[in-house]
Structure formats: structure tokens, C-alpha cells
Amino acid sequence: MKHALAIFKKQLKDTTKNKAVLIQFIMFPIMTLIMNNAIQISGMPDNFFVLLFAAMYIGMAPLTAISAIIAEEKEQNTLRVLLMSNVRPAAYFAGIGSYVWIICLLGSAVICFAGTYTPKERLFFMLTMSTGILVSLLLGAAIGAFSKTQMMATSLTVPIMIFFSFLPMISLFNDTVAKVAKYTYSEQIRLTLSKIGDPHVSGESFCIIAANMLLFAGLFAFACKESFSADT
Amino acid sequence: MMNDTIITEEITHRFGEHTVLDHLSLKVQEGEVFGLLGPSGAGKTTLIKILTGQLAQTNGSARLLGTDTRKLGRAEHDQIGAMMDNFGLYERLSVSDNLAFYAEIYHVPHRAISGMTADILKNMGLYEARKTAVSRLSKGMKNRLCLARALMNHAKVLFLDEPTSGLDPATTRQIHDVLRKQKAKGTTIFLTTHNMFEAESLCDHVGLLSGGHLIEYGKPDEICRKYNHLNKIQITLKNSETISLSNDQSAVAPLAAYLEKEEISAIHSTEPTLESVFIELTGKGLD
Numbered sequence: 001m002k003h004a005l006a007i008f009k010k011q012l013k014d015t016t017k018n019k020a021v022l023i024q025f026i027m028f029p030i031m032t033l034i035m036n037n038a039i040q041i042s043g044m045p046d047n048f049f050v051l052l053f054a055a056m057y058i059g060m061a062p063l064t065a066i067s068a069i070i071a072e073e074k075e076q077n078t079l080r081v082l083l084m085s086n087v088r089p090a091a092y093f094a095g096i097g098s099y100v101w102i103i104c105l106l107g108s109a110v111i112c113f114a115g116t117y118t119p120k121e122r123l124f125f126m127l128t129m130s131t132g133i134l135v136s137l138l139l140g141a142a143i144g145a146f147s148k149t150q151m152m153a154t155s156l157t158v159p160i161m162i163f164f165s166f167l168p169m170i171s172l173f174n175d176t177v178a179k180v181a182k183y184t185y186s187e188q189i190r191l192t193l194s195k196i197g198d199p200h201v202s203g204e205s206f207c208i209i210a211a212n213m214l215l216f217a218g219l220f221a222f223a224c225k226e227s228f229s230a231d232t
Numbered sequence: 233m234m235n236d237t238i239i240t241e242e243i244t245h246r247f248g249e250h251t252v253l254d255h256l257s258l259k260v261q262e263g264e265v266f267g268l269l270g271p272s273g274a275g276k277t278t279l280i281k282i283l284t285g286q287l288a289q290t291n292g293s294a295r296l297l298g299t300d301t302r303k304l305g306r307a308e309h310d311q312i313g314a315m316m317d318n319f320g321l322y323e324r325l326s327v328s329d330n331l332a333f334y335a336e337i338y339h340v341p342h343r344a345i346s347g348m349t350a351d352i353l354k355n356m357g358l359y360e361a362r363k364t365a366v367s368r369l370s371k372g373m374k375n376r377l378c379l380a381r382a383l384m385n386h387a388k389v390l391f392l393d394e395p396t397s398g399l400d401p402a403t404t405r406q407i408h409d410v411l412r413k414q415k416a417k418g419t420t421i422f423l424t425t426h427n428m429f430e431a432e433s434l435c436d437h438v439g440l441l442s443g444g445h446l447i448e449y450g451k452p453d454e455i456c457r458k459y460n461h462l463n464k465i466q467i468t469l470k471n472s473e474t475i476s477l478s479n480d481q482s483a484v485a486p487l488a489a490y491l492e493k494e495e496i497s498a499i500h501s502t503e504p505t506l507e508s509v510f511i512e513l514t515g516k517g518l519d
Contacts, residue, residue, distance in 0.1 A: 006336035010322070010329075017324040017365075081320035084284060085337050085385070086309040 003087045007095025011069065015103075024065050025103050028057040029110035036114045050115035052169055054125075055190035057107060058132035059165030063140040064157050066100045070144025071153030074227075089224060097137050104133045121196045131209060132189040136164075138216035145223035185212035235262045237389055237420040238283060243292035245278055245444075252278045254444035255292070260437070265411065265421040267431040267452075269506060270441035276424035277317055279441075280391050283422065284314055297389065313387030315378045317394050323367040327358055327377055330366060331384065338385040348384075356380045357406055372403035379407060383414070390414060392423040396430060408434060428506040438506065442514045452506060459512060460503040468498040476502070 015021050032053040039049070073079035082092060108129035112122050143160070147153035168190040171178035181187040188205040195202065238260035245253040252275045260266040268276050281287035282294055285304035294301040299308050322330055331349040340348055353359040356376045361369065369377065375395065382390055395411075396404040411421060411434060425431055431438045432452045440448040440455075448455055463479045467490060477483040479501065490496050504512070 002339065003337060006333060009336075010325070010333045013329060014322060014324055076323065077316065077318045077320035078322060080286065081314075081316070081381075082337070084286065084309065084312070084314055085334065086306050087337060 001091075003091040004095040004098065007082075007087070007092060008099045011096060011099040015099075021065050021068060024061045025107050028053045028061065029107045029114075032111045032114045047115040047117075050111055051190055051193050052172075054108065054111050054129060054193055055132075055168040055186050056165040057104070057111060058129065058136055058189055059163075059168070059186040060161050061107060062100050062104050062133045062136035063143075063161050063164070065104075066096060066137055066140035067144040067147065067153045067157045068150060069096055069100070070141060071147040071150045074144075074147070075149045093141060097141065100137060100140075101130070101133055105130055108133070117196065124196055125193060128189060128192050132185060135185045135209060135213045135216060138213060138220050139164075142216060142220040142223045145220065145227045183208060185209045188212075236260065237262045238266075238294075238296055238422060240279075240283070240294045241292055243279070243282065243289050243294055245275070245282065245287070245289045245291075252444050253282075253289070256441075256444065256446050257292075258439055258446060258449060260420060260422055262420055263415070263418045264436040265415050265423065265434050267435035267438040268422070268424045268441055269426060269428070269431050269438055269510065270424075271426055274441045275444045276441060277393055280314070280316070280393050280422070280424060284312060284391055285309075310385060311388040312391065313382035313385060313389070314391040315375075315382045315393060315395055316391075317397070319366075319374050319378050321366045321374060321377060321381075324365060326363050326365055327369070327373075328353065328362040330377065331380060334381050334384050340384075352380045352383065355410065372399045375399060376403070376407065379410060383410075387419065389420045389422065392421065394424055394426075396425070396427060404430070428510075431506055440506070440510050440513065442510070447513050448509065455506065455509055456503045459509045460501075464502040466500045466502050467496055468500075469495045470497045471495070472497075 015025075032049055035049040035053070036047075070079070073082075079092070083089070105126065108126060112125045112129070115125070117125060139160070140157070143156050144153055147156060164184055164186040167177065167181040167184055168187045171181035171187055178187075182191075185208065188208045191202070192205045192209075236259045238258070240259075241257050243253050243256045244251065256275075256279065258266075268279065270276050278287065282289045283296055283301055285296075285301050285308075288302050296304065297308055297311060299305070304312075322333070325333070328346075328349050331352060332345050335345040335348055336342075350359065350362075353362050356379065358373060358376055358380065361373060366374065366377065379392070379395065382392070390411075392411075396407050399407070408430070411423075415421060423430075423434070435452060437450060438452050438455065439446050450458070464476050465479050465483060467475045467477065467487070469475065469490065475486075477486060
């Protein structure tokens with residue numbers, strides 16, 4: 001726990017000096033505020049930009065941030081030094097993961113408060129976002145653990161990030177894409193958020209998000225086993 | 233009686249078809265400075281990685297502080313400090329932030345962290361640069377910071393991979409002074425180097441590594457004497473002329489004559505250096 005807390009604090013200091021990671025956390029919340037206030041089209045659904053950017057934020061910010069952080073630590077050998085200093089991989093991932101999770105929750109709060117929701121709806125919004133961020137973190141951590149360099153992590157993250165963050169938007173305009181997109185957690189997060197206020201929460205969404213989470217947890221476990229074996 | 237802190241028996245390590253270490257056996261006693269000399273690619277870093285549990289050897293056994301290096305746990309890691317060939321520092325953080333972070337990792341009480349990091353930075357001559365981002369440090373300063381980090385947990389065993397490689401003489405001397413202080417405290421130091429002067433001045437024992445084989449082992453001066461085939465003394469006269477004499481009875485008369493005329497500027501024995509021993513044994517240099 002102490003190691004995880006130390007890593008959390010270190011990452012907080014580091015990110016304030018790392019514009020590449022910092023911008024991923026604040027770009028979508030700021031865009032939501034601007035677009036939500038600047039563009040008003042008649043017939044546009046309520047909270048249109050909030051829902052759109054919330055789903056994109058989930059598919060992009062946690063994924064790219066955590067994969068970049070882990071890959072950089074591997075490339076710079078700081079992760080090896082940490083592990084030699086008695087830091088367990090679980091403590092390392094807890095420190096880094098909780099940091100990205102909390103920062104992304106703060107970004108989600110900005111997006112949430114840009115929308116028009118009741119306090120109860122805001123709570124539901126944040127709970128849904130926190131689940132989506134967690135799924136993204138597992139996928140991003142798997143990519144980071146699997147990658148030996150930042151270049152490799154970027155090459156893997158960009159197409160995956162584009163897939164998960166843009167699919168919910170494209171599915172709004174294309175039914176065929178929507179049929180595929182429904183099996184992704186980011187689309188299900190968007191659908192769940194769009195049903196805020198509806199008392200009949202879809203069990204299908206819950207199952208798909210849980211299945212995505214299990215799949216990425218398995219990938220993460222495999223990547224860790226490969227990455228932290230003695231001969232790498 | 234001194235205990236053996238490090239013992240390797242018949243260690244072999246292969247990367248695919250390439251054998252990096254070949255049946256290597258050595259012992260390092262508690263409190264001594266051991267230097268592993270060899271050119272780049274000789275297997276020095278691989279051996280450090282095996283001894284610190286970062287790499288599992290293909291065959292043979294290695295023990296550190298009595299524990300199989302493949303089973304090193306928290307207790308052993310708490311007693312190891314390592315400075316590897318690549319720095320592993322957080323480049324965007326400042327010098328003191330890097331050390332403070334590791335102080336937390338080593339469970340230094342929060343109120344003691346700033347005092348402890350300040351003391352270590354002063355010892356290393358880095359205190360003035362404490363607020364500088366690591367990315368802006370010179371290679372020598374990064375080396376000293378890595379050494380400072382390795383010393384933070386008061387390790388019983390220090391592993392230093394090329395600690396002075398590419399450094400200027402002043403920085404090298406500073407690092408040597410720190411290592412001598414650590415030796416005086418009873419720390420066992422295992423260092424790799426291809427600098428023969430470092431090995432001769434710092435190490436109690438050295439091993440010469442070539443092609444994964446330990447080709448010679450012993451005290452530096454004993455190794456040099458062992459390969460002193462020429463057994464000559466060299467006299468430099470005040471007129472800069474150099475004369476070589478056999479180191480036996482036949483030198484007495486000419487030496488006495490030069491002494492009587494007060495012509496001698498310097499007398500040296502001509503035992504080989506570790507580098508010349510290495511060249512004699514392998515046909516290659518240490519660089």
C-alpha cells in the first residue's frame with residue numbers, strides 16, 4: 001500500500017511536467033464544455049455532446065495514458081529498478097492505475113457537470129464512467145505491459161483507441177456499424193449514459209461491459225506474465 | 233571469519249545459441265570489493281543480472297547472502313543496492329524528487345526524507361543541482377545520482393555496472409572516494425569495469441572475464457606479479473635516458489654506479505598491468 005501511494009504521488013508530480021499525457025486528460029472535458037455551450041442545433045438530443053465526448057473520453061484518455069506511462073517506465077528501465085527495490089508488480093499497477101483512474105474521474109466530472117442532470121443522475125453518470133475507465137485501464141495496462149518501447153505502445157494503442165473511441169460516434173450514423181459496436185464496452189457505456197433517467201437499465205449492457213472487462217483482464221494477466229518473467 | 237557473500241558455481245547462460253557465460257565459478261567475501269574486468273560483450277552485465285535475480289541462469293548455481301539468486305525475496309532485495317549501465321531515473325523529475333521517491337519506496341519515515349536526501353546529495357556533490365530536472369544533468373551527475381540511489385537503503389551488497397564508464401577523472405575520483413567509504417563501512421561491492429586503474433586501485437580481488445570464461449582470478453598485484461615474465465627494473469636517468477636492467481644480482485654494479493654519480497631520476501619495476509595480462513591471455517584489449 002505504501003509503495004502504491006509513493007508511486008501515485010510520483011506519477012502526479014511527473015504528469016504535471018509531461019504535456020503529452022496531461023493533454024489527454026483535459027482535452028475532452030474542455031472540448032465538451034466548448035461544444036456544449038457553443039453549438040445549439042434545433043432538434044439535437046439533450047446532452048448530445050456530453051454523451052458523445054464521454055464515450056470518446058473513456059475510449060481514449062485512460063487507454064493512451066496508462067499504456068504510455070508503463071511503456072515509458074519499461075523503456076527507461078525505471079520499472080526494472082523499482083522491481084529490484086522490492087516493489088511488487090501489483091503495487092506498481094495499483095499506484096499507476098489508481099492515479100489514471102482518479103484523474104480520469106475528475107475529467108469525467110467536468111463532462112458530467114457540462115450536462116443537464118439531477119444529482120441522482122450525476123451519481124449514475126459518474127458510476128458508469130468509473131466502470132468504463134476501469135475497463136479501458138485494463139486494456140491500456142495490457143498494451144503497456146506487452147510493449148517494450150513507447151514507440152511500440154503508441155503503434156498498438158492508436159488503432160485500438162480509434163476503434164473504441166470513434167465506434168460509438170460512427171454507430172450513431174450507421175446501423176451496420178452499430179450492430180458491431182454494440183459488443184464494445186465504449187458503445188455500451190454511451191448507451192447506458194444515454195438511458196440515464198430510464199428506470200429499466202439494460203442487463204445486456206452490463207453483460208457486454210463485464211465480458212469486455214474479463215477479456216482485457218485476461219490479456220493484462222497474459223502480458224504481465226510475459227513481461228515480468230525472469231528472462232525478459 | 234569472513235563469509236562468502238556471493239558464490240557462483242559453474243554458471244552458464246545462453247541467449248539462444250549464443251553462450252554468454254560458460255561454467256563460471258567465483259566467490260566474493262563479505263566486505264570486499266570485487267572487480268570483474270572484461271571488454272564489452274564479455275558477459276559482465278549478464279552476471280550482475282543473474283546475481284541480482286533479474287535473470288535466471290541456464291545452468292549452474294548462484295547464491296547471494298546464502299540464498300539462491302532465482303529465489304531472492306524481500307529480505308535479500310532489502311540488502312541489495314544496484315547501479316546498472318542504464319540509469320533508470322525519472323528524467324522529468326528533479327534530482328531531489330528522484331531520491332525522495334526512492335526514500336519512500338525504502339520506507340524512510342516521511343519526516344526524515346528531506347534531511348536524508350540532502351545529506352546524500354551533499355556527499356555526492358549534487359546538492360547544488362537538487363532542483364534540476366534529471367534530463368538536464370550530465371552523464372557524470374546521473375552516474376552519481378544512480379550511486380546515491382543505490383546507497384539509500386544502506387545496502388549490504390552493492391552491484392555497480394561500469395560505475396565510472398565515460399566519466400572525467402574528477403568525477404571518477406569522487407565516485408571512488410564514495411566507494412572507499414562504503415568499503416570502510418563493511419559493504420560488499422561487486423563492480424564491473426574495463427578500466428584497469430579502477431580495478432587496481434579499488435579492488436581486493438579481480439576476475440578477468442573473456443568470452444564468458446573467468447580466465448584469471450586473484451588480487452590485482454598478485455596477478456601482475458604472476459605474469460611478470462621479464463622481471464626487469466627500469467631506470468630513468470636525469471638526462472631522460474631509459475635503461476632496462478634484470479631484476480637480479482647482475483643489476484647491482486650498474487645500479488650502484490648510477491647512484492654514485494647521482495644520475496638517477498626514477499626507478500620502476502616492470503611488472504605488467506592488468507590490461508597487459510589480459511592481452512597476454514586473450515590476445516585482445518579490455519576496451
